[in-house]
Amino acid sequence: MSDNDLFSDDFFAEEEVCEQEVKQPWNVLVVDDEEEIHRVTEMALTGFSFDNRPLKFINAMSAQQGKDAFLNNNDIAMVLLDVVMETEHAGLDLAKWIREEHKNLNVRIVLRTGQPGQAPEQAVIRDYDINDYKAKTELTAQKLYTATLTALRAYQHIMILEKSKQGMEQVVQATRNVMDKLGFFTFTKAALEQIIALLKVNDAMLVNLDSHAIEMDHHKQALQTICGTGVFSNVEEQYSHLDQLPFQDLLNQALQQAHSVFTENEILIYCKNESHSVMFYIATDHPLNELDRHLLEVFAENLGVGLKNIELNEQMKSSQREVIYRLTEVVESRSNETGYHVKRVARYCELLAKLYGLNEEECEVILFASPLHDIGKVGIPDRILNKPAKLDKDEWVTMQTHAQLGETMLTGSGLELLDAGAIIAGTHHERWNGTGYPNGLSGEDIPIYGRICALADIFDALCSKRAYKEPWGIESVLEYIQSESGAFFEPRLVTLFLDNKEDFLKIGQELSDPS
Structure with missing residues (x-):
């Protein structure tokens, strides 16, 4: 398909090339079955540059070779595509394949044909997702330059x-990765990890500040925690107060503006809540572009939220904990058991939960919810609750109702700790072999919170003095727990308990009943 008029106009004047760093070239795919078209195209665009990036030509002599070029190159910016090659509509078929099968909607497709009658412009533009249509007879050097520049732009x-x-999408994912972290310090450390991943840097520092100390201009008291990566790995040892940090100018600017600060080689991301101001300092070897800066600012806003x-979550949990403390005080006022019993049981439960492999949030929940395990005892008559002797059969039946009473009292609050307390209250007297109460649950049908609290509660009860008994010796307690493995208690919990018995005994000593 020869075309003597293909580049009939004088080519645009050669411009002086600035001495700038040459970037990666634009990949331009030429698909045409005439070698002359390839040669003339490259000659006409000699010296072409857009955004200080030259052209790199990829040549294909057929539609099939054009497909292969796409399969081997994922960054083709533009296709100069002939229509009639191995078939009369090979180019159109390739255009359809690029968009529909190869799913490349970004590349700019410029259709060139020497036989416009076989592929009328109006029909092609309507039916195919191409970006420009040129008859070879009209495509002068200047028009080719213009078409190429327009397509690349x-x-x-x-x-x-x-x-x-x-x-x-990365920011959204990074935000998700951070938002599921429990607690302020875990959250901020996770945020630092995500910033490092987003920017692909090594040298970064996290600084947690007391917002109230900042407002009072007490900078030496403001620094709460600090950690770093790369060259900042040892910052905890190097800096003990705010005025020692190596980025004072950025720090002061961020505090004054309450906003993130960007320089050529330094970034200080700033966010805060009522109690804490958080700063992420990052050293880079190149300035951020406008897009990356904007994405970081969006991420910082998400961190602030x-x-x-x-x-707010801490305030809500604090309120729930206060309710729990008040409720346990009611139980203590009715029972001869001291407040140290529920404190010890809570700590035992937390330790067992950690050893069992529960996550940080679950360990915190059982720590604060387990004091409610005997809340149902408020419904048990004093004559039974504080009887200084073994209960008779009827009294024991009444005493057993405290588990169901406790669960009923706490169920339906919609508050995490109270809901967990309901589970613990209702299941901490169930037994692994199914002989417990109130519902005769067995094995893993007993919620893990209940299984853990069962062992913790029995251990403390046996070690403690009660109105009806003296404390057991520790060896007798350990032998009993071992003997009840697979009966009263889950075997795995018993193993974890016995393997770490010194830690449990230490808790008991720290929280022993006043003499």
């Missing part, structure tokens, strides 16, 4: 949007 804009979309949510 459009591709660049698309890729900027694509990068922005991908960056935002997360910090506020943590604060």
